Amino acid sequence: MRNTVQSVIVAIDGPSGTGKSSTSKAVAAKLGLRYLDTGAQYRAITWWMLSHGVDTDDPAAVASAAGKPVIVSGTDPDHPTITVDGLDAAGPIRTQEVTAKVSAVSAVPEVRTLITDLQRSIAAAAADGIVVEGRDIGTTVLPDADLKVFLTASPEARAARRSGELKGSDVTATREALIRRDAADSSRKTSPLAKAGDAVEVDTTELSLSQVIECVVTLVEEKRAAG
Numbered sequence: 404m405r406n407t408v409q410s411v412i413v414a415i416d417g418p419s420g421t422g423k424s425s426t427s428k429a430v431a432a433k434l435g436l437r438y439l440d441t442g443a444q445y446r447a448i449t450w451w452m453l454s455h456g457v458d459t460d461d462p463a464a465v466a467s468a469a470g471k472p473v474i475v476s477g478t479d480p481d482h483p484t485i486t487v488d489g490l491d492a493a494g495p496i497r498t499q500e501v502t503a504k505v506s507a508v509s510a511v512p513e514v515r516t517l518i519t520d521l522q523r524s525i526a527a528a529a530a531d532g533i534v535v536e537g538r539d540i541g542t543t544v545l546p547d548a549d550l551k552v553f554l555t556a557s558p559e560a561r562a563a564r565r566s567g568e569l570k571g572s573d574v575t576a577t578r579e580a581l582i583r584r585d586a587a588d589s590s591r592k593t594s595p596l597a598k599a600g601d602a603v604e605v606d607t608t609e610l611s612l613s614q615v616i617e618c619v620v621t622l623v624e625e626k627r628a629a630g
């Protein structure tokens with residue numbers, strides 16, 4: 404049950420490399436909220452499909468296997484975890500193979516229904532509130548969130564950030580892969596990547612990570628003061 408005095412639900416959406424994970428984790432830690440990385444859940448189901456021989460380009464095969472893996476997310480912002488069938492999936496879900504297939508798997512409506520239900524139950528169990536980050540949190544998963552933020556940044560800035568993480572990777576290739584994934588995520592029929600009408604848009608291109616964190620903390624505090 405939510406504590407109505409302190410509890411706050413924050414939805415942070417946006418394309419890849421805009422700073423959703425880093426910002427959400429830091430904001431949650433600063434404000435004593437739980438944290439949920441919904442992209443990690445879509446990556447986890449994709450990893451399970453790949454390791455169980457499911458053809459990720461066949462939506463019917465993905466749909467019929469979607470209910471099989473058991474995905475558990477730990478929501479401590481200082482130590483977020485993800486397991487699939489009891490196995491630690493934090494490392495394997497970040498491989499290039501999973502990154503290349505996740506948009507196809509996450510576009511399958513049966514996958515989205517299952518993962519959305521899981522996300523809503525995790526948010527409902529967070530008594531002190533939670534920061535949930537993804538692509539469709541403000542529009543579909545938690546349309547009644549207390550605060551919705553939509554992060555953006557130029558493709559160049561996003562690619563440079565991602566290439567910095569993937570040592571030795573080519574910025575142009577990273578930029579093209581990001582743009583392809585954004586296009587797939589934005590154009591799917593079921594709950595595409597989109598800014599909710601009542602979301603606050605923050606362009607992070609020229610901002611440091613600390614500035615973005617400060618900006619979102621201020622927005623949450625303003626909401627709490629108003630509520």
Ligand SMILES: Nc1ncnc2c1ncn2[C@@H]1O[C@H](COP(=O)(O)OP(=O)(O)O)[C@@H](O)[C@H]1O
Pocket residue numbers: 417418419420421422423424425426564565567568607610611612613615
């Ligand atoms: N405003 C920023 N300025 C510079 N680097 C940033 C900024 N925000 C995030 N980063 C870095 O960019 C990378 C991607 O950030 P991340 O939070 O994983 O983005 P997303 O979750 O949106 O894909 C990380 O290495 C992170 O430290």
Ligand SMILES: Nc1ccn([C@@H]2O[C@H](COP(=O)(O)OP(=O)(O)O)[C@@H](O)[C@H]2O)c(=O)n1
Pocket residue numbers: 418419420424441442443445446505506507509510536537538539540584588
């Ligand atoms: N709420 C969400 C979150 C992620 N996703 C999917 O999961 C993929 C991986 O998300 P992510 O947040 O880990 O991606 P990065 O931005 O960290 O690279 C996205 O490209 C989407 O295909 C989604 O469909 N809906």
